[in-house]
Amino acid sequence: MTTVQNILVSGATGLIGKPLCAALKLRGHTVRTLSRSPAGDVQWNLAKGRLDRDAMDGVDVVIHLAGESVVQRWTTAAKQRIIRSRTQSAALLIEAILQQSKHPAFISASGISYYGIEREVIVDESSSMGAGFLADVTRQWEGVAQPLIEADVRTAFMRTGIVLSGQGGALAKMLTPFRLGLGGRIGNGQQQMSWISLPDLVQAYIFAVENESLCGAINAVAPMPVSNAEFTATLGKVLGRPTVFPMPAAIVKMIFGEMGEETVLSNLAVRPQRLTELGFEWQHPELESALLAVIH
Template sequence: MRIGLTGATGFIGSHFALLAHGKGHQIVAYSRGSKGAPVADENLQQPRQAAHALPETKLDALVHLSGESLMGLWTAEKRDRIWKSRVDFTEALVAHLGTWKEQNRPKVLLCASGAGFYGNSGSAIVDETSPRGEGFLADVCAGWERAAHRAEALGMRVVSLRTGMVLGRDGGAFPLLRRVFGLGLGGRLGSGEQWMSWIHLNDAVQIILKALETETVSGPVNLCAPGAVTNAEFTRKLAEALHRPAFFHAPAFVLRLLLRGMAEEMLLSGQRVIPRIAAEMGFEFEHADISGAFKSLV
């Protein structure tokens, strides 16, 4: 397939490009950044236009992974950038695809979303059939998915990738966590009872490719391992993998004071997500439990 890819130089996008290219697919990479393309090959193109201004070309599929980072203080300006880079940007992208000739338009759109769609679900198990939750992230994810699903009116199959914490050596939260815990400064956040849905990078990109290649899959797909854990267990298992203590504790009120809304929704709340659609696709996780994932990473 000839696959368009936004966010191509990002953490997940660059590894997806490598996997898809290795499986014989042709990647047309789009990025707003200045970094080079993730694969050095004559079949990889990297126009540096904004994604909603993609030059028309023949695409079989489009994987849309770009968006403002959620890390940082959630000021009004930051929230506005998060919303515009996900919801407004995707609306513009789909509208732009509608101007393409039908024979050039991709037949499938895979668009990033997040496990934050489920809000703070407590200890209840949620899957792709569960309703949306409450909060800023839930609003963003719902708007993001709604914008992506407008492509169905163009005859495109649409998949929303509800992604949990992606664990990899060279991006996401893990490098920082490894440094902090390696210094013996790790510890639980708040009560530690909040659930964390995570996935190893290798499994994440393989599920994306499998969903892309499986024509019967549409709608939400949870990019999460089957073994969700509480923050306390996550902390304990990472400390064990690094052979370091984890005595520190970040009180909830301190996190709320320092990080505002980000702390409440990303650090002190959580979701116990299971990947029902991945199981129905017959996907076999390489890293189904957190201990094995940490062992592979350290």
């Protein structure tokens, strides 16, 4: 058994946070949840820049998951909320971390959208940043932690791919149309999708908590990205349904605007180079086994 850690988790009420907190507790760690609502063990008020005074007491690791959902129309106001909910919250945590006599490690969610919208070749953690609004969000979000890196505090960014869960996120939204036999590829179906099962992502966070040498950018994706056409066919197979209704790219752009272009139409094959080198073992390295595990 690894050393028991005291862990503060922001965004603990979300899709990733809930199973992560449960799994951390099962490993014997102590978890303190941080929320905007009384649901958390400790609270913060981001508009007022306030964090409960005792939030960091005895904390060894801070996991920062909080952030406004990107799945909405990207109006100017929505874009600001998406950025600020991540950067202002991170800044508050980082200020509190630096005030502690023993600095807790900082493990933050981030996204593979750091690499942009469209890449012709497979990218890994050494690849350059790409273009687009979400790439800029991750740049600003990760950038807030620079003072921690300068102060030699262990800092890791989990650049997460499409999280597969039957309970929420992109896959859960696809299940109803696919179950009704209304599913199909999106656009020309050639765009690469870099995904990870929710159980594997939870284990990747635990791996990051327990491996004290782990720091920097970590691509949290499965080792085998697939094309959208392959994803569609595999989901149809798992559900036992036909997938003959393609959604043209023009319709995606009309309904979802810029958000659709940067998410479902983006073409990103991401390699989890660091997790592989560090010996992380995926429970679901292949898409079909991942879908079977998360769809109930």
